[in-house]
Amino acid sequence: MKRINTVEELESRRDTLLQEQDSDTLTVTLCGGTGCRASGADPVMDALQQQLKEKGLQDRVSVQVTGCHGFCEQGPIMVIDPENTLYCQVTENDVPEIVEKTIENGEKVDRLLYRDPVSDEMIEKEADIPFYKAQDRVLLGDNRRLTPGNIDDYIANGGYAALGQVLNRMTPEEVIGEIKNADLRGRGGGGFPAARKWETCRDTPSAHKYVICNADEGDPGAYMDRSILEGNPHAVIEGMIIGAYAVGAQYGYIYVRKEYPLAVSHTEQAVKQAREAGVLGENILGSGFSFDVEIARGAGAFVCGESTALMASVEGKVGEPRPKDVHTVEAGLWNCPTTLNNVETWVNVPHIMNKGANWFASKGNESSKGTKIFALTGQVKNTGLVEVDMGTSLNDIIYKIGGGPHNGARIKAVQTGGPSGGCLPENKFDLPVDFDALTEAGSMVGSGGMVVLDENTCMVDVAKYFLNFLQEESCGKCVPCRVGIGRMLEILTDITEGNGKPEDLDVLEQLAWTISETSLCALGKTAPNPVVSTLMYFREEYEKHIRDHQCSAGVCRNLVEYRIDPDRCTGCGACLKACPHGAVEGEKKQVHTIKQDLCEKCGICKNVCKFDAISVQ
């Protein structure tokens, strides 16, 4: 690749690349995100290439494999442009038909079209799918358009224009001013204003400064950072170079967990290409500004996402948090001023520089600007990565994008913010999703996890699940976090097993307060959230467990009984045969019963009964 020596050369390179593109050619875009690959995108790709070759269509059709589109649940996803036809759950066996019908003859393959689970209608165009329609896909939209790590593709799409403009025309102070006007807040969990970090880092005198991109992403179920880094690593790099210019850093790290091999390899490729092209390394675009990045691979501990633990880990030490009385923007990596931002924070930077602070600030609400990506999961019809303007209501996300309840059961809560987030009840669903509103309500935006829970979920059990995760992931250094979470977990276990005591809730509250006030790092400080928020909104569930030994959701095994409804039982004997514990008795064609002392509450009987005669009480 030829080195680009000036901003002008970059622009003429972009013009050349754009001229080479022909918007009339048929383009087949295949999502190559981790989700679609797991559901079989690779064989589809191979089959497609082969078919096109056999039919001599390689030159007429351009094939692109991109990063994650966010609709992983329906993967592998294929979009055929310019018609914008979306096919979902495509297998290699579908490929010949797609080539023959759609590519050669412009017809649709109906069975591969998306069927909207809400209206049960078939939808032809990607743009008409409700899941996408209600989103504002600023960042994920790029994923859909780009070949990951390919710098020409990125440049053709407007890449590194922001960098060029910054280096050519802006002082570092002006860059920080723009970020400040945009009111960009950190996407990694805290929502801390990025400009304030950058400013302090810039103002702290030091010969060496660093910028770091936090791609540790240890929350179970979260994959927004992974998807961006996999799908659009150049944008992250561009954001970091601009940030480095603003704060005066010469060196940067991208801290990626090693369980993200695709993200690592795409980022490595992008770094290499960016260096060769002269947008990274010595004398960037001839501006005299030099900056380089290195990829640091994290060992995959959740706590290593915490800023001080992450920096210790980059330094090659044990990834444990240290007290933050001196902030890392003043004394971070190797005791030098360090600006750490999340992947999604960095990737917003080129957009802000290109389109202006006002454009960014026009999205969102008073408290939080721009868009935010959420990983929507749980009991809704559509799950996946969704990007919405900040301030969109929970209702819109859950019902408009998520399509409402998955299997008819009533939705009762949403858990937001990852493991140390909180649960909000249905009557809070009109809340705008912004940093402040969710925190005020007892939860948080966090890194963007969003799990929808329906009436078959026990809230005590949910709190226990997250606490268990946090206990395992706590570094174990300090007493309140290590011992305190363990004690809370003991109490929750007692409650879910029917051994709860009335005073337990007071002890839980004392523990929660102590842990959040006295823990060393934010993992401990926020760890009681799942308990505090469920106690705040679902206290009666706790009380029911303790007082009546009842779990209304039928989840806590010690508190439920499986019973056979004599009116429905036909005596088919399916449950008797299936029960691995010999707890079902009854003669053929007679009503069966369950011996409670033998029942292990595995639920197998209920699953095999064809007459819906077995219930949990």
Next chain:
Amino acid sequence: MEKRVNITIDGVHIRAPEHTSVLDTAIEFGICIPHLCHYPGVPDIGACRLCIVENVVRGKPRVTTSCTLKVREGMEIHTNTDRIQQLRKNVAEMLVAEAPNSKAVQDVAVRCGVTDVPYKFHNEECVLCGRCVRVCNDVWQAKALGFVGRGRDRHVAFPFEKKPDFCKHCESCVDLCPMNRTPCPGPMKKGEEFVCGQCESQLSMAEDVDDSCVWCRLGDGFGCTRKVQAQ
């Protein structure tokens, strides 16, 4: 001459030597802040959280550990507010329930006002204060001991679970351990633990600072040796 900074601890003006911790300064000036993982001369990590104080930053009191907090010009510290007393008691409760057989822990818990614990005792052999690990690694540079595992699995171990050749046999780890420093003559059996606290203070407190003791108000919330003896 050593540079000093002006700070106040519980309203007392102190000219503290620069680069020292708030805990060291407080002890130096006779203000006793309870602590367990801190040991004089060994780098602090803030593990036990007993030494918490309120540090007033821009008008807001923030709870933080004094052993890891370096003095800064103009700092305002409160060691003994109601909130701190309650939090410290709660932390001490957690600690004594983990390790009732440590005289040091029993002692500190009773002084922090713990009379009973609201959970089952665990009777562990180590409170993970890290004194041994730090004296071995940071003071003697022997690196023969370390923490292994995280969360519930965290424990102190030799590298590869075997005492290494490079152990200097200084026994500092044993000497500093709050679990066996003056072992309890009547250790509690599993299932029979209680909050005892009958033993004398095991912690370096005002006993070393006869001349400078100001009979701080802390003694009211935290039964310091001198206050107890004086009564």
